[in-house]
Amino acid sequence: MISLLADFVQELRRAGIPVSMVEAIDAMEALGHIDVGHREGFKETLRATLIKNSRHEAAFDVAFEVYFASRRPPEQNPLPDEKHFTGNQMGEDRWMGGSSGLSVESLIETLYEAMANQDFNTLRSAARQAVDQLAGMEPGRPVGGTYYLYRTMRQLDIEALEQRLLEMFMADVDSEDALASRLAAEDAKRMVEQLRDELRDEIRRRLVEDRGHEAVAKTLRQPLVEEIDLMHATRSDLISIEHVIEPLTRKLAARLARRRRLSDRGRLDFRKTVRASLATGGVPVEPKFKTVRPHRPEIFLLCDISGSMATFARFTLQFTYAMATQFSKLRAFVFVDAVDEVTDFFKPGIDFGEALVRIGAEADVVWLDGHSDYGHAFEQFLARYGRELTPRTTLIIAGDARNNYRDPRAQYLEEVAGMVEAVYWLNPEPKAYWDSGDSVMVRYAGACEQVFEVRNLNQLEAFVETVTDHRPKTRRNRSTPTKGAPMYSSAAQRNN
Amino acid sequence: MSPSFDSPAAVASALREVDYLADARISQVGFLALELGKPILVEGPAGVGKTELAKALAAVTGRSLIRLQCYEGLDESRALYEWNYKKQLLRIQADQDQGWDELESDIFSEEFLLTRPLLEAIRSEDPVVLLIDEVDRVEMETEALLLEVLSDFQVSIPELGTVKAASVPLVVLTSNNTRELSEALKRRCLFLHVGYPSPEREREILMTKVPDLAVRLAEEIARVAASIRAMDLKKAPSVSETIDWARTLIALGIDHLDTQAVGDTIHVLLKYQTDIERALKDLSVDRT
Numbered sequence: 013m014i015s016l017l018a019d020f021v022q023e024l025r026r027a028g029i030p031v032s033m034v035e036a037i038d039a040m041e042a043l044g045h046i047d048v049g050h051r052e053g054f055k056e057t058l059r060a061t062l063i064k065n066s067r068h069e070a071a072f073d074v075a076f077e078v079y080f081a082s083r084r085p086p087e088q089n090p091l092p093d094e095k096h097f098t099g100n101q102m103g104e105d106r107w108m109g110g111s112s113g114l115s116v117e118s119l120i121e122t123l124y125e126a127m128a129n130q131d132f133n134t135l136r137s138a139a140r141q142a143v144d145q146l147a148g149m150e151p152g153r154p155v156g157g158t159y160y161l162y163r164t165m166r167q168l169d170i171e172a173l174e175q176r177l178l179e180m181f182m183a184d185v186d187s188e189d190a191l192a193s194r195l196a197a198e199d200a201k202r203m204v205e206q207l208r209d210e211l212r213d214e215i216r217r218r219l220v221e222d223r224g225h226e227a228v229a230k231t232l233r234q235p236l237v238e239e240i241d242l243m244h245a246t247r248s249d250l251i252s253i254e255h256v257i258e259p260l261t262r263k264l265a266a267r268l269a270r271r272r273r274l275s276d277r278g279r280l281d282f283r284k285t286v287r288a289s290l291a292t293g294g295v296p297v298e299p300k301f302k303t304v305r306p307h308r309p310e311i312f313l314l315c316d317i318s319g320s321m322a323t324f325a326r327f328t329l330q331f332t333y334a335m336a337t338q339f340s341k342l343r344a345f346v347f348v349d350a351v352d353e354v355t356d357f358f359k360p361g362i363d364f365g366e367a368l369v370r371i372g373a374e375a376d377v378v379w380l381d382g383h384s385d386y387g388h389a390f391e392q393f394l395a396r397y398g399r400e401l402t403p404r405t406t407l408i409i410a411g412d413a414r415n416n417y418r419d420p421r422a423q424y425l426e427e428v429a430g431m432v433e434a435v436y437w438l439n440p441e442p443k444a445y446w447d448s449g450d451s452v453m454v455r456y457a458g459a460c461e462q463v464f465e466v467r468n469l470n471q472l473e474a475f476v477e478t479v480t481d482h483r484p485k486t487r488r489n490r491s492t493p494t495k496g497a498p499m500y501s502s503a504a505q506r507n508n
Numbered sequence: 509m510s511p512s513f514d515s516p517a518a519v520a521s522a523l524r525e526v527d528y529l530a531d532a533r534i535s536q537v538g539f540l541a542l543e544l545g546k547p548i549l550v551e552g553p554a555g556v557g558k559t560e561l562a563k564a565l566a567a568v569t570g571r572s573l574i575r576l577q578c579y580e581g582l583d584e585s586r587a588l589y590e591w592n593y594k595k596q597l598l599r600i601q602a603d604q605d606q607g608w609d610e611l612e613s614d615i616f617s618e619e620f621l622l623t624r625p626l627l628e629a630i631r632s633e634d635p636v637v638l639l640i641d642e643v644d645r646v647e648m649e650t651e652a653l654l655l656e657v658l659s660d661f662q663v664s665i666p667e668l669g670t671v672k673a674a675s676v677p678l679v680v681l682t683s684n685n686t687r688e689l690s691e692a693l694k695r696r697c698l699f700l701h702v703g704y705p706s707p708e709r710e711r712e713i714l715m716t717k718v719p720d721l722a723v724r725l726a727e728e729i730a731r732v733a734a735s736i737r738a739m740d741l742k743k744a745p746s747v748s749e750t751i752d753w754a755r756t757l758i759a760l761g762i763d764h765l766d767t768q769a770v771g772d773t774i775h776v777l778l779k780y781q782t783d784i785e786r787a788l789k790d791l792s793v794d795r796t
Contacts, residue, residue, distance in 0.1 A: 034695055038546075045543040046516070046536075053516055056536035064694035066551060066685070066701040190792040191767040195731050198738075295601060297594055473688075 013048075014040065020079045021062065023229050027075060028236045029068045035061055054080075067237055067256060077213060078220055078229045119145065120168055127173075127203040128180055139210035142168060147215060151222050157231070160215045165208070174204045238469035242327050243440050250323075253469065254330060260473060261334040309406055310341040312432075314393065316411030317377065318348045318384040324440040328410040329371070331472075333364045348377040349385035351393045384414055386456070387421030394424050398431065405432040409460075412441050413453040420452040426459040434461040438475065442467065513539060519568070527716050528557070528564035531709055537700040538565060547658055547679035549643075549697035554684055555746020556702050559641055562680035566637035571678065574632070575639045576625035578646045584653055588663060590622045616667035626657050627671065635675040644683040648690065655693050705747065707734045713747060718754045728765040729754055736777065736787050745777040753777050767792055 021036045039061040048054050055076055063072045119142055126134040143149070146167040147160040181196035219228045237252045245253065284300035292298075313332050317325040325346075332344045336358035343355045352375045357367040379388060401407075407428065429435045437460045439446065439453060446453040457463045464475045513519045519542070520535035530538065538561075541548045550558045566573040576587060584590075596615040603611070623631065629638040640654065657663060661673035681697065683689060705713060710730040714721055729750055737744045745753075753776045762769045771788055778784045 030691075032691075032695055038544075042540050042544060045540065052532050053536050056533045057540060059533070060537045060540060060698040060700060064549075064691075064697070064699045069701065189766045191732070191765065191770055194791055195728075195735060198731075198735055295597065297597060299593070 013043075016079070017043075019225070020058075020075065023075045023079060023226070024062060024072065026229075027071045027233050028239060029063065029065075029071060031062050035064075051080075071234070071236060074232050074234075075229060077216055078225045078232065116146070116167060120173060123168065123207060124173060124176060127177055127207065130203070132206070135207060136210050139207060140214050143211060143214040143218065149215070149218055149222075157212065157215045157219055157228075161208075161212055164211055164215070170204060170207070173207075174200055177203060238473070240469070241467050242324050242469075243467065245323055245327070250326060250330075253327065256469060257330060257334050260469065260476065261331060309433075310402065310404055311335065311343070312397075312401070312405055312407045313342065313344045314351070314389075314407065314409045314411075315344070315346045316348070316384055316386075317346045317371070317375075318382070320384070320414060321412060321440070324410070324412075326368070328438070329368060330364065333358050333367060345393065345397075346371060346375050346377055347386075347389035347393070348379075348382055349388050350377050350379035351389045351396070352376045353397070383416045384411070385418050386411065386413060386415050386452070387419050387424065390424040390428065391421060394428055398428065401428065401431040403431070403433055407432050407435045408438065409435065410438045410440075410466075412439055412451065413437075413446070413456060414450045415452045417450050420455040422452075422455045422459060425456055429459040435459060436461055436475070437463040438466040438472075439463060440467055441465070513542060515539065522568040523564050526564050526567040528560060529709060529713050529716060530561075530564075531705070534561065534700065534702065537698050541678060541680075541698055542569070544698075545676050545678075547681060547697045548700055549681045549683060549689070549694065550700045550702055551683045551685050552702035553704070553744065553746065555748045556704060557747060558682040558702055559639065561702075562637055562639040562641075562682070565678065565680065566639075569635075569637065569678065571635055571637045572632075573637045573639060574625050574629045574677075575641060578640060578642045578644075578650075580645055580647070582646050582650055584650075586624055587626050587650065587653065588624050588657070589627045589665060590624065591616070591667075592620045592622050596620050618668070621665075621668070626654075627663055629677045629679075630657065630661060630663060630673045631671060632677070633674050636677045638677040638679045640679065640681045642684060643681045643693075644686045644689060651690055651693055655690070655696070658693075659696060704734070704737055704744070707731050710734070710747065710750065714751060714754050717751050718758065720758055721754050722763060725757065725763055725765070726754065729757070732765060732770060732791075733777070735791070739787060739790055741778070741783045741786065742780050743778070743783060749777050 017036070017040060021031050021039075024031050039058055042057050042061050043054070046053050046057050058076065059069070059072060063069060119138065122138045123135065123142070125131075126138055142164055143160070147164045149160055178197055178200040181199050182193060184196070216228065216232075237249075237256055240249045240253065242253075279302045281300045281302045285296050285298075288298045288300055289296040313328075313335070315321075315325055315328045315332065317329075329344075329346075332342075336342050336344070336355075342358075343353065344358055345351050345353050345355075354367075354371050354375055357370050357374075379385070379392075425435070437453075437456065441451070443465045445451065453463065462478070464471065464478070466472050466475055513522065516532070516535040516539040519539045520530045520532075523530045523535065523538070537548055540546070550561060552558055562575075563573060599615050599620070600611065606614075625638070629636050643651070643654070646654075658679060661676055663671045665671060681693075704710075707727070707730040710733060711723075711726045714726040714729060715723070718726075733745055733750045733753075753773065756773055756776045757763075757765075757769070760773070762773070770791060774784055774787060778787060
């Protein structure tokens with residue numbers, strides 16, 4: 013048991029979940045207090061002791077299935093296939109007894125009945141049967157689980173099954189009512205989803221039996237959402253990113269606002285205390301404290317939305333959208349080779365998708381040819397919005413600094429930097445690529461407080477952390493270009 | 509003495525007695541916390557019963573509940589202890605001739621100590637349930653302070669010495685996940701993520717909390733709620749909101765949900781106009 017648990021912890025770590033020594037020991041200790049034969053309880057015990065972030069739960073589930081699925085002794089499953097099948101008959105001799113004799117049609121029929129009656133036990137044993145007969149799994153064949161799953165589902169004709177199920181559910185309800193229809197459709201979908209899960213689990217179990225858990229776990233391992241490369245994120249990746257981005261922006265909001273910290277709480281206000289003490293005969297019964305005025309930052313966000321940045325731009329706009337709900341004073345700008353303000357598209361109550369469509373359609377960001385021109389964008393930004401920059405403004409620029417070999421005109425950015433509290437640059441490219449080809453990162457870095465490599469959420473988080481620690485204490489004179497090496501961030505390295 | 513439980517199932521049924529419906533995960537973690545004496549960190553969206561869990565655990569173990577509500581700017585003087593400055597001042601004023609040494613030992617005695625929830629929980633003779641609510645709202649510094657108390661169960665007061673725990677409290681921390689808690693804190697806790705309940709469990713919760721509710725309506729409410737939560741909304745309806753909704757429906761005499769009924773009462777469930785519009789649009793789409 014100890015070695016299996018150790019392997020399992022290893023697998024979690026390989027999947028990117030940080031599990032400390034102490035937590036592994038805790039898990040072991042906790043197992044001593046429970047009935048390890050109870051699968052659900054066993055799983056939840058491990059989950060509670062090893063996983064400390066809900067984002068990691070999906071990866072935990074997969075690893076758990078792989079490592080402990082094959083350990084499930086068959087008698088634990090209360091309904092072994094044949095016995096159950098023969099006991100559940102409607103007269104016809106559909107089941108030829110053995111596990112191989114079932115025709116595909118009757119198998120589908122069983123699945124349909126099980127789903128229609130929401131009978132999960134039958135569903136499970138039928139799914140097992142289906143994998144047995146239809147997946148065509150061969151030992152030692154180097155094919156992934158997805159292939160077998162696809163193969164089984166195609167033979168079961170899962171779309172037709174869902175359609176029948178839907179019709180069956182619909183027959184029960186008042187089809188005139190849209191709500192009822194929607195719920196019926198959802199039910200049908202959920203049952204099919206359930207079947208898919210059963211099939212997948214069964215296939216995984218067999219793969220594990222065949223190849224051992226380490227090999228299977230390796231094929232199933234997926235990058236955690238915080239490590240997905242933002243430049244190459246797929247649509248479904250972006251959706252999962254969307255779910256974790258909101259806490260992150262709230263965090264950034266809290267940091268930037270520099271709310272009252274412990275040490276700032278109430279320095280004694282001597283004058284007020286003395287004045288108040290007059291009421292109590294000169295005894296300062298009620299000490300008065302200075303109130304700390306909350307720092308209200310203004311955030312200006314400047315995003316490159318050119319073609320090369322398409323995926324990242326969607327992400328930064330998402331970030332902007334989430335930020336807009338946190339800051340009253342947030343202004344968002346987008347540019348390709350011209351700059352335009354898009355703050356109004358992120359007003360409260362506007363849907364993100366809608367905002368995106370409107371930015372695409374209405375923002376005036378193309379000046380000449382629609383290729384990134386940072387120099388022109390900065391020049392225009394300064395000319396149009398320069399008057400509105402204040403020493404309390406924080407400017408965040410998101411872009412790859414690929415200027416298409418045009419004049420970088422860094423002097424404009426430097427002038428902007430002289431007017432604001434700080435400029436931060438988020439670059440979605442790997443640091444090794446900076447200043448190669450048409451990237452002119454180094455030319456702009458001098459004007460920035462710091463440049464961050466932000467390729468995934470972890471690094472974005474590192475940016476948020478660093479912003480607090482490295483706040484500019486005194487205003488440097490940034491009107492002249494910084495000599496020597498530019499300040500590149502080394503804070504965002506933990507992923508490499 | 510508080511009763512002990514021999515299995516998660518026993519915890520679950522005890523919780524059910526006090527009208528808290530725990531699923532397998534919740535009862536397992538509750539059981540482990542009691543067995544191992546470890547704090548529970550409960551995380552999840554607002555309104556899924558995180559705070560209720562602490563209350564229910566207090567009820568089933570027969571312990572009293574001490575609550576520390578966290579907020580930004582919470583510091584030791586609010587969380588741990590504070591000297592009663594006014595009383596000390598009065599004491600000094602009252603007896604001007606006393607020697608300083610004597611006076612000092614006098615004004616820094618227990619009499620002038622204002623205990624705050626953390627110290628109170630530790631000093632309690634009988635074990636208590638300590639609820640640290642919305643722990644994600646405090647700053648890092650305060651979190652470190654909590655950590656110190658939670659790991660050693662003792663508090664050092666410079667003028668008085670170290671106060672050791674008379675009993676080990678069952679600590680429940682809740683978090684809405686507005687920021688990442690420190691690794692050190694998480695490491696010490698059992699982690700419990702509470703999401704929205706499954707339609708089956710929500711139906712049961714509704715039946716428990718709203719006694720007059722018909723089974724059929726409860727089931728419909730739970731299914732519609734699950735369906736609404738799957739949408740991309742600003743604020744998904746919480747369990748407490750579905751309970752309110754159930755009560756509203758009963759008050760209005762509605763015993764069956766259809767598009768019309770949902771449209772008339774959805775404002776109980778959703779609080780943003782954009783959410784309401786979107787939900788109504790989505791719910792009325794006929795997908796057949």
